[in-house]
Amino acid sequence: xxxxxxxxxxxxxxxxxxxxxxxxxxxxxxxxxxxxxxxxxxxxxxxxxxxxxxxxxxxxxxxxxxxxxxxxxxxxxxxxxxxxxxxxxxxxxxxxxxxxxxxxxxxxxxxxxxxxxxxxxxxxxxxxxxxxxxxxxxxxxxxxxxxxxxxxxxxxxxxxxxxxxxxxxxxxxxxxxxxxxxxxxxxxxxxxxxxxxxxxxxxxxxxxxxxxxxxxxxxxxxxxxxxxxxxxxxxxxxxxxxxxxxxxxxxxxxxxxxxxxxxxxxxxxxxxxxxxxxxxxxxxxxxxxxxxxxxxxxxxxxxxxxxxxxxxxxxxxxxxxxxxxxxxxxxxxxxxxxxxxxxxxxxxxxxxxxxxxxxxxxxxxxxxxxxxxxxxxxxxxxxxxxxxxxxxxxxxxxxxxxxxxxxxxxxxxxxxxxxxxxxxxxxxxxxxxxxxxxxxxxxxxxxxxxxxxxxxxxxxxxxxxxxxxxxxxxxxxxxxxxxxxxxxxxxxxxxxxxx
Ligand code: SF4
Numbered sequence: 001x002x003x004x005x006x007x008x009x010x011x012x013x014x015x016x017x018x019x020x021x022x023x024x025x026x027x028x029x030x031x032x033x034x035x036x037x038x039x040x041x042x043x044x045x046x047x048x049x050x051x052x053x054x055x056x057x058x059x060x061x062x063x064x065x066x067x068x069x070x071x072x073x074x075x076x077x078x079x080x081x082x083x084x085x086x087x088x089x090x091x092x093x094x095x096x097x098x099x100x101x102x103x104x105x106x107x108x109x110x111x112x113x114x115x116x117x118x119x120x121x122x123x124x125x126x127x128x129x130x131x132x133x134x135x136x137x138x139x140x141x142x143x144x145x146x147x148x149x150x151x152x153x154x155x156x157x158x159x160x161x162x163x164x165x166x167x168x169x170x171x172x173x174x175x176x177x178x179x180x181x182x183x184x185x186x187x188x189x190x191x192x193x194x195x196x197x198x199x200x201x202x203x204x205x206x207x208x209x210x211x212x213x214x215x216x217x218x219x220x221x222x223x224x225x226x227x228x229x230x231x232x233x234x235x236x237x238x239x240x241x242x243x244x245x246x247x248x249x250x251x252x253x254x255x256x257x258x259x260x261x262x263x264x265x266x267x268x269x270x271x272x273x274x275x276x277x278x279x280x281x282x283x284x285x286x287x288x289x290x291x292x293x294x295x296x297x298x299x300x301x302x303x304x305x306x307x308x309x310x311x312x313x314x315x316x317x318x319x320x321x322x323x324x325x326x327x328x329x330x331x332x333x334x335x336x337x338x339x340x341x342x343x344x345x346x347x348x349x350x351x352x353x354x355x356x357x358x359x360x361x362x363x364x365x366x367x368x369x370x371x372x373x374x375x376x377x378x379x380x381x382x383x384x385x386x387x388x389x390x391x392x393x394x395x396x397x398x399x400x401x402x403x404x405x406x407x408x409x410x411x412x413x414x415x416x417x418x419x420x421x422x423x424x425x426x427x428x429x430x431x432x433x434x435x436x437x438x439x440x441x442x443x444x445x446x447x448x449x450x451x452x453x454x455x456x457x458x459x460x461x462x463x464x465x466x467x468x469x470x471x472x473x474x475x476x477x478x479x480x481x482x483x484x485x486x487x488x489x490x491x492x493x494x495x496x497x498x499x
Contacts, residue, residue, distance in 0.1 A: 001124055003034050004051070004058045004082070008069040009042035010396050011474050013457065015481035016043050018207050021159040022061050022088070022112075024145035029116040034124075036149060044154055047073055054081030057123045059116070060102070061088040064364050064392045071102035078103030083123035087112045087134075089178050090392075093366045095131050101393070110134040110178075111164075113143045139164070139184040144194050147201065156488040157260070158198045159209040162191050162246060166212040167220075168264065170288070171301045172330065174366030175211045183215035183239060188246040192253075196498050199254060204490035208261040208282070214273065216240045217266040219304075243273075250280035252499035256490060260284035265305050268314040274321035284324045284354070287315070292347045295335035301368070315351035324354035324437065331421075332361035332402055332414045341417040345424045354437060355451070357458060358421045360402055360414060365392075373404060426455040446487045453480045 005027060007020045020041055027037045037059075040047045052058060058077040062070040067090045074084045086098040087108040095107040106119060106128040115134040122128045142161065150158075165180045166173075195206060216236045224233040250259065259282040267273055267285075277285075291297050294307050306314050318325050329344050348356045363373040374389050381388045384398050391403060402411035409417075424430065428448070435447040456477040 001034065002051075002053065002056045003030055003037040003120060004056060004077075005037045005039050006047055006058060006060045006070075006073055007041045007043065008047075008060060008062065008066045008073055010066070010069045012042055012045045013474070013481050014044060014478050015485045016041060016155045017457070018157045018209070019150065019155045019159050020061075021145060021161060021209050024147060024149060025143050026059060026061070026087070026112050026116055027146040027149050028143040029113050030120065031117045034120055036146075039149055039151075042069070044151075049073075049076045049080060052077050052080040052082050055124075056080075056082040057085065057120050058082045059085045059087065062086060062090040062098070063088055064090045067094075067097075067392050068396070071098065074098065074102030074104055076103075078105070083128060085119055085123065085128070089174060089366065092178055093174070099130065106130060106132060108132045108134050111137045113137055114141055136164075136180050136184070139186045142184075142186055142190070144190055147194070147197050150201070153485070153489070156485050157205045157207045158203040159207045160191060160194045160198070161209045162186055163210045163213065163215060165215070167215055168212065168304075169301060169368075170290075171299075171368040172290075172361065172364070174364055177366050179211055183212070185215075185239060185242050185246075188242070188249050191246060192249050193498060195250070195253065195257075196496055199257065199490075200492060200494050200496050202490050202492040204254070204256050205258045205260070205488050208259055210261055213261040213263045213282075213285070214243075214267040214270075216243070217264070218270050219266065244276055247276040247280035247282070249499060250282070251276075253281065254493065254496065255281070257281045258283045260286075262286045262288075265289065265311075265314055268317040271317075271321075274317065274323065278322045283322060284326065285318065286326045286328055287318070289315070289327045290330045291333055291336075291340075292329075292344050293335060293340065296330075296333045296340070299333045299335055300330070312347065312351045315353065319352050319354075325351075326355040326357065327351070327353040329356065329358045330361050331358060331418045332404065332406060332409075334404075334407060336406070336414075337408050338413070338417065341421050345421045348425055349430070354434060355454060356425050358418050358425075360418055361404060362391075363403055422455060426451060446484075449480060449484055450487070453477060453484050456480070 005023050007023055023039050023041060027039060030037050060070045060074055078084045083105045084103050085106045085108060086102055086104050091098050091107050092109040095109060098104040098107050108115060108119060109131060111134045114137050115132050119132055163183050163185045165183045166176045167181045169176050198206060216239050220236055224236050261282055263285045265287050290300055290302055292307060297303055297305050315325055327348055363370040377389045379387060383394050386393045401415045406414060431448050431451045435444040438444055438447055
């Protein structure tokens with residue numbers, strides 16, 4: 001009996017940007033008695049279904065974006081005689097869907113770390129339960145990933161998680177509902193041990209794959225300090241202290257290391273935290289800027305973000321502390337209009353963002369936006385026989401790019417204007433200008449290559465409607481991904497000690 005773990009993707013690039021961490025965590029959760037799992041990440045290459053035999057167990061992790069491909073794999077694995085188990089955010093939200101469409105024998109809701117061993121044992125005994133609830137386990141029980149199973153030379157960045165959960169409640173995001181609003185922070189020992197293992201293997205670029213690296217803000221502390229009961233304040237202070245302790249330990253790692261994380265903009269008002277990030281080699285952060293207007297922020301319950309000059313100042317504060325920002329923006333919010341696009345592109349330039357992504361508002365299951373949107377949809381409205389309210393089941397090529405009718409713009413106008421902002425931000429001239437953030441000519445050329453790869457992987461393959469353009473972009477991404485990966489590889493440090 002062989003355990004397989006599959007990360008589905010409808011497009012493969014040969015080389016991956018970031019390791020899909022869940023594959024290596026669930027591999028660690030596989031009891032030794034069942035042997036090492038066979039791992040397939042389809043962002044590298046498609047699964048060879050011929051490797052699946054009667055009696056095997058196939059674990060498939062899905063989010064909404066890759067659920068359709070996941071179901072295809074599930075049906076093929078079941079036809080080959082394997083027990084099929086789905087997990088991940090989408091399976092947690094729609095367990096019955098994976099049974100109906102994905103050939104599932106079992107579904108795991110919530111965290112798989114602790115329950116996976118039981119699931120495999122039940123499958124091999126022929127008694128799988130329809131649904132398992134893995135719950136939300138405490139941070140001390142998170143499994144460290146099996147990095148010894150990582151294929152050689154295939155990924156640019158490794159990924160290590162330091163915290164699950166986010167206290168915010170943005171309307172377009174499901175994280176706070178699935179991972180919870182209570183931050184579950186891993187002990188720093190566990191985090192540092194994984195990072196050292198990765199650096200020993202030659203990874204110096206590591207994504208801290210967290211929901212929100214800054215779960216306690218200065219405002220939270222201030223508000224808690226006004227409560228009569230001091231327990232909340234003590235709790236928040238302890239969480240904050242743990243962050244600083246982790247960063248102190250990261251600071252002791254080799255100086256060539258580069259960490260990247262996801263953080264809310266509020267961290268920009270906390271110079272002590274930014275200083276600690278700088279010392280800890282955290283040199284990049286994805287910041288959800290979402291909208292450059294106050295009305296736009298109100299649309300998505302993100303009133304804690306700034307706009308105008310204050311927004312520019314906050315984003316520059318990251319840069320002053322050596323943290324390069326990948327700014328994330330959403331287009332298609334109800335308050336957007338044709339001038340929003342240029343204003344956003346101009347702000348991205350003015351705020352000295354190093355990278356940016358411009359996504360179109362999509363109602364994802366599990367979010368407040370989705371629940372609202374679903375109520376407005378005519379149940380009879382369908383594409384390729386699939387109700388529009390189940391848009392992730394529509395074949396990739398026929399999937400609309402915009403789902404929410406907009407008060408002043410057509411769906412196509414939003415798509416075209418979004419594409420134009422990508423074109424402007426990632427024009428060669430703009431990229432070259434931004435490449436001034438590194439010094440040597442070699443590093444500047446590397447910056448250009450990586451910027452182009454980012455754009456090909458995320459913009460052209462996601463926004464374009466014409467399939468020739470999508471295929472061309474994917475081909476391009478495949479060609480430049482290999483040389484890009486070499487730029488990220490470092491000399492292994494097999495004897496590196498744990499600080
Ligand atoms: S978008 Fe970011 S800040 Fe908002 S809830 Fe999701 S993880 Fe938290």
